[in-house]
Amino acid sequence: MNLTLKVWRQRGPQDKGRMVTYRVEDVSPDMSFLEMLDVLNERLILEGDDPIAFDHDCREGICGMCGMVINGYAHGEQVATTTCQLHMRHFEDEAVITVEPWRAAPFPVVKDLVVDRSSFDRIIQAGGFISVPAGSAPDAHSVPVKKADADAAFDAATCIGCGACVAACPNGSASLFTAAKITHLSLLPQGQPERDSRARAMVEQMDAEGFGGCTNTGECTASCPKGIPLDTIAQMNRDYLRASK
Amino acid sequence: MGRHYTEGEPIRDTKAPAGPIEERWEKRKFGAKLVNPANKRKMHVIVVGTGLAGGSAAATLGELGYNVTSFCYQDSPRRAHSIAAQGGINAAKNYRGDGDSIYRLFYDTVKGGDFRARESNVYRLAQVSVNIIDQAVAQGVPFAREYGGLLDTRSFGGAQVSRTFYARGQTGQQLLLGAYQALERQIAAGTVKMNTRHEMLDLIVSDGRARGVIVRDMVTGEIERHLADAVVLATGGYGNVFFLSTNAKGCNTTAIWRAHRRGAMFANPCYTQIHPTCIPVSGDYQSKLTLMSESLRNDGRVWVPVKAGDTRPAAEIPEQERDYYLERIYPAFGNLVPRDIASRAAKNVCDEGRGVGPGGLGVYLDFADAISRLGRDAVEKKYGNLFEMYERITGEDPYSQPMRIYPAVHYTMGGLWVDYDLQSTIPGLFVVGEANFSDHGANRLGASALMQGLADGYFVLPTTIGDYLANGPYGEVDDEAVAEAEAAVQSKIERLLSVNGTRTADSYHRELGKLMWDYCGMERTEESLRKALERIPELREEFWRNVKVSGTADELNQALERAGRVADFFDLAELMCIDALHRTESCGGHFRAESQDADGEALRDDENFAYVAAWEYGEQGPVLHKEALEYEYVTMSQRSYK
Ligand SMILES: Cc1cc2nc3c(=O)[nH]c(=O)nc-3n(C[C@H](O)[C@H](O)[C@H](O)COP(=O)(O)OP(=O)(O)OC[C@H]3O[C@@H](n4cnc5c(N)ncnc54)[C@H](O)[C@@H]3O)c2cc1C
Ligand code: SF4
Ligand code: FES
Numbered sequence: 001m002n003l004t005l006k007v008w009r010q011r012g013p014q015d016k017g018r019m020v021t022y023r024v025e026d027v028s029p030d031m032s033f034l035e036m037l038d039v040l041n042e043r044l045i046l047e048g049d050d051p052i053a054f055d056h057d058c059r060e061g062i063c064g065m066c067g068m069v070i071n072g073y074a075h076g077e078q079v080a081t082t083t084c085q086l087h088m089r090h091f092e093d094e095a096v097i098t099v100e101p102w103r104a105a106p107f108p109v110v111k112d113l114v115v116d117r118s119s120f121d122r123i124i125q126a127g128g129f130i131s132v133p134a135g136s137a138p139d140a141h142s143v144p145v146k147k148a149d150a151d152a153a154f155d156a157a158t159c160i161g162c163g164a165c166v167a168a169c170p171n172g173s174a175s176l177f178t179a180a181k182i183t184h185l186s187l188l189p190q191g192q193p194e195r196d197s198r199a200r201a202m203v204e205q206m207d208a209e210g211f212g213g214c215t216n217t218g219e220c221t222a223s224c225p226k227g228i229p230l231d232t233i234a235q236m237n238r239d240y241l242r243a244s245k
Numbered sequence: 246m247g248r249h250y251t252e253g254e255p256i257r258d259t260k261a262p263a264g265p266i267e268e269r270w271e272k273r274k275f276g277a278k279l280v281n282p283a284n285k286r287k288m289h290v291i292v293v294g295t296g297l298a299g300g301s302a303a304a305t306l307g308e309l310g311y312n313v314t315s316f317c318y319q320d321s322p323r324r325a326h327s328i329a330a331q332g333g334i335n336a337a338k339n340y341r342g343d344g345d346s347i348y349r350l351f352y353d354t355v356k357g358g359d360f361r362a363r364e365s366n367v368y369r370l371a372q373v374s375v376n377i378i379d380q381a382v383a384q385g386v387p388f389a390r391e392y393g394g395l396l397d398t399r400s401f402g403g404a405q406v407s408r409t410f411y412a413r414g415q416t417g418q419q420l421l422l423g424a425y426q427a428l429e430r431q432i433a434a435g436t437v438k439m440n441t442r443h444e445m446l447d448l449i450v451s452d453g454r455a456r457g458v459i460v461r462d463m464v465t466g467e468i469e470r471h472l473a474d475a476v477v478l479a480t481g482g483y484g485n486v487f488f489l490s491t492n493a494k495g496c497n498t499t500a501i502w503r504a505h506r507r508g509a510m511f512a513n514p515c516y517t518q519i520h521p522t523c524i525p526v527s528g529d530y531q532s533k534l535t536l537m538s539e540s541l542r543n544d545g546r547v548w549v550p551v552k553a554g555d556t557r558p559a560a561e562i563p564e565q566e567r568d569y570y571l572e573r574i575y576p577a578f579g580n581l582v583p584r585d586i587a588s589r590a591a592k593n594v595c596d597e598g599r600g601v602g603p604g605g606l607g608v609y610l611d612f613a614d615a616i617s618r619l620g621r622d623a624v625e626k627k628y629g630n631l632f633e634m635y636e637r638i639t640g641e642d643p644y645s646q647p648m649r650i651y652p653a654v655h656y657t658m659g660g661l662w663v664d665y666d667l668q669s670t671i672p673g674l675f676v677v678g679e680a681n682f683s684d685h686g687a688n689r690l691g692a693s694a695l696m697q698g699l700a701d702g703y704f705v706l707p708t709t710i711g712d713y714l715a716n717g718p719y720g721e722v723d724d725e726a727v728a729e730a731e732a733a734v735q736s737k738i739e740r741l742l743s744v745n746g747t748r749t750a751d752s753y754h755r756e757l758g759k760l761m762w763d764y765c766g767m768e769r770t771e772e773s774l775r776k777a778l779e780r781i782p783e784l785r786e787e788f789w790r791n792v793k794v795s796g797t798a799d800e801l802n803q804a805l806e807r808a809g810r811v812a813d814f815f816d817l818a819e820l821m822c823i824d825a826l827h828r829t830e831s832c833g834g835h836f837r838a839e840s841q842d843a844d845g846e847a848l849r850d851d852e853n854f855a856y857v858a859a860w861e862y863g864e865q866g867p868v869l870h871k872e873a874l875e876y877e878y879v880t881m882s883q884r885s886y887k
Contacts, residue, residue, distance in 0.1 A: 044795070
């Protein structure tokens with residue numbers, strides 16, 4: 001198949017950036033979206049141009065490094081799929097595809113499609129952990145955990161920290177990401193001692209980073225490659241209220 | 246053509262304490278000097294890598310009060326390749342009461358490694374394994390549980406007990422997030438300074454000791470020097486030398502290769518693990534391979550057509566014209582033979598022209614029987630996410646037609662040589678996780694890499710590095726050594742940018758990878774290895790004459806990053822082939838066609854090869870140092886799975 005790509009190019013944070021059009025031919029439907037970009041980049045390098053910079057690593061949908069807005073959808077239109085797991089068979093021959101970086105003030109563009117998501121790390125730093133120095137843990141079976149709780153904690157813990165939820169949200173809110181971690185830890189007995197301080201600190205850090213507020217539009221869940229459910233946000237709000245009392 | 250190497254002095258002392266094996270680690274811990282708590286803050290440790298090994302090491306050193314600087318090439322420490330591990334983590338908890346014990350895990354690991362690992366190290370690994378599960382659970386790692394609220398386990402290849410703890414198909418992710426969160430906690434506490442998007446490009450050795458690293462800020466291109474009292478490398482495996490592997494795209498050998506060039510010996514580079522169940526290559530553009538969990542072999546049946554060149558769709562091939570070759574050749578273990586055996590059998594049937602799918606490089610993994618026996622729902626419950634992943638990548642529905650699978654490079658048992666303290670041959674340079682060679686011998690058992698990475702990082706290194714630091718301080722760092730390392734990095738970058746040839750780094754990497762796969766892959770022969778050793782230097786020479794890297798040094802430049810990594814892969818590839826050529830026996834993942842028994846199984850040569858091959862870098866070719874392996878507890882025997 002043959003495609004026309006309109007890709008956001010921006011040399012660096014100071015550059016204003018612009019859309020640039022590329023023609024890509026002989027694309028195999030079995031290629032992943034990133035492999036299609038690899039092929040284009042090989043050509044650009046040989047032509048002496050700068051290849052399109054994009055983040056990626058595992059290419060299996062688990063590291064959370066990849067992410068671009070494709071035709072207006074974070075990670076593309078395919079549900080529950082990261083950019084690296086999106087395949088070209090979902091596009092029509094002669095399609096015109098726009099490719100842009102995540103757009104949110106707390107995710108400044110580094111170059112082209114690469115953004116700085118260190119704000120997510122700082123939200124975790126604020127309290128997204130259980131304080132237990134190595135070597136101090138009791139036997140793993142000393143605290144049984146109900147299977148249902150363990151499963152629900154796991155579901156929330158599958159967040160890959162990609163940032164699609166922020167990119168998809170009209171308010172640029174990081175609520176789904178933050179709530180996923182708060183929910184994971186507050187469902188487990190091990191997470192109880194720090195539950196209040198964690199919720200407070202993480203929510204405050206999220207606000208301090210400049211992420212927007214949640215107005216329940218649900219765009220985050222819809223674009224989340226791991227299907228983190230919206231009710232984690234309700235859990236976060238409950239924990240935050242509880243902590244503020 | 247003669248030998249490609251010379252032989253040096255054997256390695257006599259690995260620093261493991263003497264005495265009964267169960268007491269050695271206790272003894273070492275007690276013998277280790279302690280650093281005065283007030284002094285820890287003044288001691289600076291660099292940790293490169295934030296996977297299970299590096300993340301846990303940096304967090305723990307921070308907790309102990311050291312002044313830690315950590316690096317990774319991704320945008321966050323949470324993205325290290327450990328995140329991709331699926332199956333699980335072994336531990337000798339014996340929660341099932343099924344006869345497991347520290348001794349049994351030790352035994353299985355030594356045997357699984359085909360008697361090419363050190364007993365002392367493996368025993369310690371088995372001992373520490375129980376603490377890992379405690380630590381992870383306390384951190385909130387959501388392992389699978391049973392209805393009674395206790396931890397669930399499953400069995401894994403090479404073991405007859407159920408000792409693998411897991412978090413659905415995402416065990417690596419959950420364990421890494423546990424380590425990452427502990428690390429972020431230390432970053433917030435100010436004990437660890439994190440540098441993401443920084444790539445280590447050289448090691449600073451001053452007065453014979455590792456004293457720092459040269460890194461490139463991948464955003465600004467700035468070359469930075471970081472000095473310390475000790476350096477820890479936790480930079481993962483080098484499977485990407487094959488270009489196509491199940492590793493993440495950025496996995497590289499640069500950090501350990503640079504350390505090797507500076508004096509750290511490289512052990513057993515030829516030991517690579519090929520995983521039997523991966524999704525086959527679909528075209529030239531293929532950028533990586535995806536693993537399908539080994540657990541699928543519990544219910545899937547592996548087969549190919551009896552006749553070579555049979556291109557009928559699977560459904561049209563009648564039962565009697567199918568060859569369930571694993572069940573036929575290995576009636577006792579059937580589809581569950583160990584990884585190396587399953588991989589080689591797949592290669593053999595494809596070599597006979599009986600492979601399926603594009604290019605004939607694939608075999609079927611068929612669930613039709615399981616679906617009719619257990620029902621589609623039960624199969625979906627067990628493997629649903631894997632089936633989905635398969636369908637997403639191939640566009641084929643594994644419920645209605647068999648999966649196609651093929652072996653792929655997955656893990657590297659080789660790595661920098663370390664002693665019992667995890668210290669390399671450069672004093673002050675410690676190596677943890679997949680980057681070292683320590684515990685898996687010639688073949689790693691499933692679910693043991695996660696165990697080793699966390700054992701190293703949470704429990705072993707923090708003790709042994711303390712001993713090294715307590716024996717310091719080691720004086721001022723020589724300015725000239727720093728300047729020289731920095732200049733070497735600068736000049737390599739300038740060289741890569743100035744060639745301005747006609748081929749991309751990736752295209753060379755693909756060609757190198759193909760060559761390694763064909764000549765130093767699942768099966769190696771003297772002839773193939775000699776061919777590789779002829780071809781690699783030619784290709785490397787062409788690379789340095791004809792590679793094209795666009796852009797500049799002082800910006801985010803992914804073309805430059807790749808070219809630098811490929812350059813080091815060339816040198817490593819050569820050493821791998823030299824190692825593979827010199828080891829004329831077959832063992833574990835290293836299969837020399839010349840060394841097989843009448844049934845075509847790997848044949849070890851214990852008399853001549855019961856040693857670790859530690860290679861020293863030499864301008865005139867590598868120098869081999871042998872570390873003899875002695876087995877006091879486990880009797881060496883030939884593996885058999887028939
Ligand atoms: C698909 C897959 C599934 C697996 N499943 C299992 C399993 O079920 N059970 C099991 O036990 N094992 C499994 N393994 C193996 C296991 O995941 C790895 O061996 C292990 O995670 C390696 O951990 P590590 O900490 O040593 O390195 P990694 O996790 O690879 O981390 C390397 C770190 O080093 C950094 N780094 C690398 N080079 C540089 C450089 N030059 N400069 C700066 N930083 C650098 C990276 O940024 C990263 O932070 C699997 C492997 C794969 C590929
Ligand atoms: S909640 Fe979903 S979309 Fe948001 S960071 Fe996590 S995985 Fe990505
Ligand atoms: S590259 Fe890892 S999730 Fe896409």
